[in-house]
Amino acid sequence: MEKIAANFYMLTLPMPFRLGHVHAFLLVHDGRITLFDTGLNTPETFLHLSDSLRLIGKDIRDIERILITHYHIDHCGMAGRLQDLSGATIHMSMRSRPFIMTQNGEERAFLDRIEFFCRRHGLPEKAIAFIGGLLGTFKKAGSSFIVTHFYEGGTKEIIGKREMLVLPTPGHTHDHLSFYFPREGILLSGDHVLPEITPNLSPNLFAPDFRPLQSFLASLSRMEALSVATVYPAHGRPFADLKGRIAAIRSHHDARKNLTLTSVKEGPKTAFAVSRDIFGSELNEFDQFLALNETYVHLVELVYEGLIREDRSGDSIVYA
Numbered sequence: 001m002e003k004i005a006a007n008f009y010m011l012t013l014p015m016p017f018r019l020g021h022v023h024a025f026l027l028v029h030d031g032r033i034t035l036f037d038t039g040l041n042t043p044e045t046f047l048h049l050s051d052s053l054r055l056i057g058k059d060i061r062d063i064e065r066i067l068i069t070h071y072h073i074d075h076c077g078m079a080g081r082l083q084d085l086s087g088a089t090i091h092m093s094m095r096s097r098p099f100i101m102t103q104n105g106e107e108r109a110f111l112d113r114i115e116f117f118c119r120r121h122g123l124p125e126k127a128i129a130f131i132g133g134l135l136g137t138f139k140k141a142g143s144s145f146i147v148t149h150f151y152e153g154g155t156k157e158i159i160g161k162r163e164m165l166v167l168p169t170p171g172h173t174h175d176h177l178s179f180y181f182p183r184e185g186i187l188l189s190g191d192h193v194l195p196e197i198t199p200n201l202s203p204n205l206f207a208p209d210f211r212p213l214q215s216f217l218a219s220l221s222r223m224e225a226l227s228v229a230t231v232y233p234a235h236g237r238p239f240a241d242l243k244g245r246i247a248a249i250r251s252h253h254d255a256r257k258n259l260t261l262t263s264v265k266e267g268p269k270t271a272f273a274v275s276r277d278i279f280g281s282e283l284n285e286f287d288q289f290l291a292l293n294e295t296y297v298h299l300v301e302l303v304y305e306g307l308i309r310e311d312r313s314g315d316s317i318v319y320a
């Protein structure tokens with residue numbers, strides 16, 4: 001646990017997946033606690049959180065509310081368990097709502113959407129089966145919860161003596177929120193801006209009109225206008241140079257879009273075939289899925305720009 005400002009702490013919670021850790025943030029006010037993200041619902045994470053709370057003379061029951069950046073298991077896995085123990089309110093984007101519904105017996109319907117998307121874009125069956133199994137693994141690291149407040153858009157809140165802005169920052173996911181404390185220039189950026197990697201951009205399978213890359217870049221531009229002293233990402237070390245990081249992310253996506261266009265110019269291809277041109281053919285099943293997402297969001301923008309077109313051939317989609 002690191003103190004980042006008065007009564008404000010960063011927790012580095014363990015995570016068995018590739019990134020190794022995820023940060024949650026604790027704000028103590030009026031003797032109570034607001035928690036930003038929760039980590040996974042695992043014994044290690046729970047112990048880490050309760051030990052950290054004890055260090056500042058608090059316990060789980062003091063958690064008054066939980067704000068969640070987005071509906072990914074490493075960010076909200078323990079929310080239900082904490083809500084059961086503390087009665088905390090839980091706050092998320094309105095765009096999280098269809099995903100929350102999938103907690104309550106709608107998993108199969110959600111998986112059907114994923115499989116349909118992957119199949120029509122050419123992902124091999126082995127990878128599709130792997131993703132299905134992975135959702136089961138993720139479910140075990142979660143806990144179902146009740147969202148007591150859905151944010152409809154950006155809003156201002158007072159937490160203790162602090163003013164905080166809730167910023168919708170769609171891109172990595174459609175429902176992503178960041179939290180900004182203007183007086184101290186503290187930005188909790190979730191997965192929207194990370195110091196070492198660019199977040200995987202993914203379509204919203206409940207909202208086909210969502211343009212992940214266009215939304216991501218627009219969110220970055222809005223964020224760039226803020227006066228930020230330190231960015232606190234969900235993964236990796238805090239950093240100061242937000243503008244520099246945003247510039248690097250923009251040029252990465254420019255280059256990636258050019259590679260995508262070059263690949264399609266060779267002849268009609270599925271999104272998965274394009275992803276192999278860019279990422280190679282040696283990826284494991286999970287990375288094949290991530291590469292497909294990443295490629296798809298660039299193809300969507302190239303279609304919007306009129307540089308390529310999307311053709312349906314039977315059950316699959318090819319780009320030309």
Ligand SMILES: [Zn+2]
Nearest residue numbers: 070072172191
């Ligand atoms: Zn995420």
